Amino acid sequence: MDIRRVGVIGDPVAHSLSPVFQQAAFDATGIPARYERWHTIAAELPARIAGLREADCFGANVTVPHKVAVAALVDSLSETARRIGAVNTVINQDGRLLGDNTDLYGFMRSLLTARPGVERDRILIIGAGGAARAVVAAVAEIGVAGITVANRSPERATHMLADLHVDGAEVIPLADWDLMGAIRDHSVIVNATSIGWNDDQMVLAPELLDAVDPHGLIADLTYRDTPLLVQARARGIAILDGLPMLVHQGARSFELWTGLDAPIDIMMAAAERTRET
Numbered sequence: 001m002d003i004r005r006v007g008v009i010g011d012p013v014a015h016s017l018s019p020v021f022q023q024a025a026f027d028a029t030g031i032p033a034r035y036e037r038w039h040t041i042a043a044e045l046p047a048r049i050a051g052l053r054e055a056d057c058f059g060a061n062v063t064v065p066h067k068v069a070v071a072a073l074v075d076s077l078s079e080t081a082r083r084i085g086a087v088n089t090v091i092n093q094d095g096r097l098l099g100d101n102t103d104l105y106g107f108m109r110s111l112l113t114a115r116p117g118v119e120r121d122r123i124l125i126i127g128a129g130g131a132a133r134a135v136v137a138a139v140a141e142i143g144v145a146g147i148t149v150a151n152r153s154p155e156r157a158t159h160m161l162a163d164l165h166v167d168g169a170e171v172i173p174l175a176d177w178d179l180m181g182a183i184r185d186h187s188v189i190v191n192a193t194s195i196g197w198n199d200d201q202m203v204l205a206p207e208l209l210d211a212v213d214p215h216g217l218i219a220d221l222t223y224r225d226t227p228l229l230v231q232a233r234a235r236g237i238a239i240l241d242g243l244p245m246l247v248h249q250g251a252r253s254f255e256l257w258t259g260l261d262a263p264i265d266i267m268m269a270a271a272e273r274t275r276e277t
C-alpha cells in the first residue's frame, strides 16, 4: 500500500505534539502513513483544504487559528462540529470532506477519567473561546449538577451558551469578587483561557485558591505546569492538565480516519515523553 498523508493545519504548528503521538499510533498499528506539520497562513487555507481531497490523504487535524474558518471549506459537518461551530478534524471520504470536532470527546474522556462521579459536581468554566465551547458542550452532555461560565467579556459567554443551547447555566464576569462566590459553590474549576500558557499569569488570584474545595478538581487546558496547576497541587487539590484532552481528541481523529481502535496507551506515552523533553 502507498504511504498515506495526514497532518496538522495551523499557524503556528512547530510546537504541536500531534505529529509525535499520531505517528506513534500509525506505526503501532502498521498503517503506512506519515503525519506532517502543515504550517498554513489564512490566505493559503482554501488550497490546503482542497489538497485533502486527494486519494493518498486521510484528512487533517486543524488547530489555532483556523478551526472556525475550516467549517466553511468542507462539504459537510458532523452534528458536533455544527453545534460547537468549529472543526478540529477533517476526514477525506473518497474526495468529499467531512468536518468533525473531537475536542468535546477529548475533554469528556479526560474529565470522566480524572473525576469519576463528575455528574454530581457543579462546574465553573473560565473562558468563552473555542476551547471553552468544547468544554461547556462536554459537561452539558455529561449532565453535571450545575454550570457557571466566567469570562472577561461576559456577553461572549452568554452568546456561547445560546449557540450551544445550554439552558440554566450562569454567567459571571472575570472579577475576584464574583469568582470568590463561584469558587465556594463549585467543586470543579476549568481554566479554558490561554492565561498561563505563554506567560506566568494566573487566571485566579492565589488567595482565591484557598477557597477551593480540597476534594475538588482544578483543570487547565494548557499542557504544561502553569502557575495555576502548580499552586493548586501545592494546596493538595487534584489537578488535570490538557494533555489527556489533547491525546483523546487525537485518538478519536485517528479512529475517524482509519476505522481502527486507537492505541491510546502508546499515544499517551509518546505525548508524555515529548512534553518532558
Ligand code: NDP
Pocket: 064, 103, 106, 126, 127, 128, 129, 130, 131, 132, 151, 152, 153, 156, 174, 192, 193, 194, 195, 197, 221, 222, 223, 242, 243, 245, 246, 247, 249
Ligand atoms: P480563544 O482565543 O478562542 O479564547 C481565549 C479565551 O481566553 C477567551 O475566553 C478570552 O477572553 C480569554 N483570555 C485571553 N487572554 C485573556 C486575558 N489577558 N485576560 C482575561 N481573559 C483572557 O482560545 P482557545 O479557546 O482556542 O484556547 C484557549 C486555551 O486552550 C489555549 O491555551 C489552548 O492552547 C488551549 N487548548 C487546549 C486543547 C487541548 O487539547 N488540551 C484544545 C484546544 C485549546 P475574551 O472572550 O474576553 O477575549
